[in-house]
Amino acid sequence: MKRREAxxxxxxxxxxxxxxxxxxxxxxxxxxxGEVPQxxxxxxxxxxxxADVIIPSTDTPGxxxxxxxxxxxxxxxxCTKKEEQTSFYAGLAALEAEGVKTFGIPFAQLTAAQKNExxxxxxxxxxxxxxxxxxxxxxxxxxxEIGATQALAYLPIPGRFEGSVPMEPRQKAWAL
Numbered sequence: 001m002k003r004r005e006a007x008x009x010x011x012x013x014x015x016x017x018x019x020x021x022x023x024x025x026x027x028x029x030x031x032x033x034g035e036v037p038q039x040x041x042x043x044x045x046x047x048x049x050x051a052d053v054i055i056p057s058t059d060t061p062g063x064x065x066x067x068x069x070x071x072x073x074x075x076x077x078x079c080t081k082k083e084e085q086t087s088f089y090a091g092l093a094a095l096e097a098e099g100v101k102t103f104g105i106p107f108a109q110l111t112a113a114q115k116n117e118x119x120x121x122x123x124x125x126x127x128x129x130x131x132x133x134x135x136x137x138x139x140x141x142x143x144x145e146i147g148a149t150q151a152l153a154y155l156p157i158p159g160r161f162e163g164s165v166p167m168e169p170r171q172k173a174w175a176l
Contacts, residue, residue, distance in 0.1 A: 072136045
């Protein structure tokens with residue numbers, strides 16, 4: 001066994017232990033490691049718009065600026081079963097259809113208020129999809145460079161450990 005293969009196997013084993021998903025799914029990704037992700041520009045654009053509704057740009061960049069859509073597609077492709085992928089993509093297509101049915105235009109062309117309304121209404125009817133979408137969006141955002149350094153307080157070289165520190169009002173949470 002080569003050193004790279006050993007490191008990859010140890011990393012996948014650790015990842016499989018830490019995730020709540022099926023460990024066989026993680027091990028199956030060894031064969032996919034060299035594949036280039038199949039990218040669909042329309043799907044990425046829709047995911048970017050939806051993620052930007054969940055974490056919009058304020059005084060910090062939003063989910064679209066962090067590239068959360070690429071994270072979501074990668075996690076879906078590499079870490080979920082085909083049935084879950086199919087269900088998620090069907091939910092995304094239904095969300096797009098909801099915007100077209102309600103307002104007559106695609107989700108990306110809706111105003112911010114219309115996007116919020118569409119996502120809120122659809123989220124109430126399809127909670128499993130919306131929950132997964134929020135989970136992936138938040139995880140992708142706060143593990144991105146933008147989320148970890150601009151939205152959270154980040155110390156690249158932390159000082160000593162202090163277990164109980166009072167927080168100031170409006171203080172950012174710490175990135176780990």
